[in-house]
Amino acid sequence: MAADLARLRPDLQVLSSGAAAEFEQYEHLGVFRTFKQAIGKAPADLASLVESLEALPLGRERTSALRKARALAGRVLKQQDAISALLRDTAEESLLGIDLTVASAGGAGKPRLEVALSAKWSLRTDRAQDCVSQGAKLVSQRRGRMPHFAVVTMEPRPAMLRILADGSGAVDCVYHLDLPALEHAVRLEAAAATAARWPPLETFERLCAQRRLRDYDELLNEVRRI
Structure with a gap:
């Protein structure tokens, strides 16, 4: 994914496993x-x-x-x-490592963090909470503009996706690496269900309608706009 984004915008700094203190909005975290x-x-x-x-x-x-x-x-x-x-x-605030960062030149100082991504191949409740915690810290500890913070995943279960996408706003959205394939699979399961209403389909449709769940291609568009 890092190589994909770097090819898309070679003028930006795309790194895997970055630390927030390496960027303009969070460099004060390294002072202590x-x-x-x-x-x-x-x-x-x-x-x-x-x-x-x-x-x-x-x-x-x-x-x-x-x-x-x-x-x-x-x-x-x-x-x-x-x-x-x-x-x-004295308590020292810490940030979890950021899986992938996209930054622009910050003038004479450190680069400005534009996009911060947490990459999770699949989700568990504890992994989802890590993402929410990271997003909340990025919000509260920044000095300057908030970067776009999102989760990229291949998680197929709408109930697990809802844990992140239905959050308090600490996570901007969830990007799915193949949302069309997931939609096809969810609708097949809904058609095979005996009940008239299948809650996972309703959850999936709501998350998509609210744009809390998006396709990976939209992340590429987000990076293009920087």
Whole structure:
């Protein structure tokens, strides 16, 4: 699918297994992790400085420099304890990995995320909830325009498709890789059913009428419009 979209729009950045923090609207999510990595280097750097000063020839300047360096190291260690407690007690928001991303150039900064896709060959209840959770986080944690977030699947059961397509709006829509074939199969099953009304067919027709369930070709059109 990534290769398909990349051929369609070679001017866009199409990647598999992307992290939201790599894009303009979500780059702030990486600040906390970067801070933790950077702050941990200070004690080691100061220890190295003290060792370098101790190797200098004896003299008044060496003694003065060592005194200042050791005092600074003591203050940094106290600050480090406070920072460690803060980091330990502060919740860090995380995003699930995005299966496929389509991004445009973001000027001098990071690329702008235009389309984020969760790819599920089939659906289980827990997989569907992962998609909803990911969409909700993309909505709440963004700074800037919301990317088009959708699920791409081959799931054949209308009841499972409804879990995603009937959601609260965290998922824009569900793209089916072969919606015409699925429609044909659902109508065949409905015709063979003994009841006058077959709920799976009603669910399928409603999802399509509301455009909550769409064919994969419509995803291609969405990418063309970027």
